Amino acid sequence: MKQDEALTIRASGEMAVTVEFEAEISLRVNRKVAALKHVLEQMQIKGITELTPAYRSLTVHYDPEMIRYGDLTEQLLKAAGKMDEEELPEQTVLEIPVLYGGEWGPDLVEVARHEHMEPEEVIKKHSSNECYVYMIGFSPGNAYIGNPEKTFTVPRRKTPRVKIPQGAVTIWESQTTIFPMEQPGGWNVIGRTPFRMFDLKREPAFLLKAGQWVKFRPVSEKEYGQIEKQLMEGTFQYRIWKKGERP
């Protein structure tokens, strides 16, 4: 374990280290993770094979045949020193249409009851701010999306569901995940999006990347169908804007 005032480097076996920043889930700390990842991508250190960002840490995978632990940690501290100088790439926002409630959002009513709100208020609150993609994990394309404002306090369901369909929009407190494929889960299902988080036939295959933003927009069943059709035909235009320049 190596410690700097800014970060801690911990060995994760002989082929990876985890670089940790402060122990909190916040936009401020996660931007440090994004910054370190960006600097390392620019530096192209020989022997680093892969970077896995998480909420407050970056796991750096490397090949000990090309770089040893001692040299690697030195390079990482050097990289950390450059974090303030390097300009991060522009942050973008992607609009995600959501059909809330009904058949596809079976937990919306229960969430509303827990929050002492009407279901309409839950929808409004969930879709009013731009939300931040902290990381992707659990399964291919499974994004953990946080609302910078504390929106809800609802816990995970006591009994997880065995099957939640692809496209399900689910929440746990202020966080949202969208199911990239049918899989089990304990989060509260409040709606569904026609967007595919992961599609090998599409370029890029992954819709979201850690460090970007999304904005949910409620749509009617009719519009949902139209979007789905356009996506299938390849005519759908994704709405993307620069952070801070919301149209």
Next chain:
Amino acid sequence: MSIEIINGGLLTTVQDGGRYGYQQYGVMVSGAMDYRSMALANILAGNDETEAVLEMTLLGVTIRFGETCVFAATGADMQPELNGRRISMYQAVRAEKGDILSFSGIKDTGCRTYLAFAGGMDIPVVMGSKSTLLRAGLGGYKGRSLKAGDKIKLLAPGREPENLSFRKLAKESLSGGEVALRVVMGPQEDRFTQAGIATFLSSVYEVGSENDRMGYRLEGPLIEHKKDGNIITDGIVFGSIQVPSGGKPIIMMADRQCTGGYTKIGTVIRPDLPFLAQCKTKNRIQFQKISVEEAQEAYIAWKQEFKNIRKKLDCPMEVAEIKNYSIHVSGKVFQVEVKEYAKNQT
């Protein structure tokens, strides 16, 4: 041009060195559980170390060759037979068109067997790898395990590696019920009490009944946390030893998630993971602490060994001496060259 699966066995998937580079998108790495056996099967067949192979579990496949093909099987001894005649594991063997290769249950120890075909299999490369990720139905042969009727094309049917008759290795000793695994402590070593760490390093653990390509749950003395086993989710690697609040370790294997929210007391080093990958329920495990630096030395030596083995198989004989003779037979002269070989140490 292909091989046909007559019986898919219990769980047979296409695996290679793994799908690296997409963990930031949540894509599990997958790949062979037992890297060493995969590498040796490939080296015997004259392939790159990480060419895609068939990974068979507990009960093997039966296949029909549609073409001449050199193959090699390594790992747990599934008693292979070619047209009903027992053949050796850890040996390159040539099959002719129409030959039937069958594996059955495991004799002795281990649980996974690897089958490599010279020249490799024609499996689509998805995100840089031919490995099957069952949970996402991705990669490999249609994203699933093999079953009767499947046909896999060979990339280079009939290809024969150098020195075919010498391409054999001594049978490996797999986990014989008890294995010692070397671990690098951390990343969350400091979340455990001194007593917890002592428990972890001095106890014998048993492989629980929940063990698969994703992970191995262990049974044994509970490991004590200072507070609990929860962390803010971070990266996981092959061999990460998670200890949730309950205190029982889970070792993360080939199909592990890329990230997780439990404290990790240590990481099993790569060279020792094949022993674990060959463990079955009730096999016993002990952990041995080593430093990162020692682990890296061990890793580099381990990788070097594959190169040495390949070299030995590619040119097994060294010419010790050449003698030239002129032989006169009934008025004719024959020039004869005699080479004396010194067999390499094995």
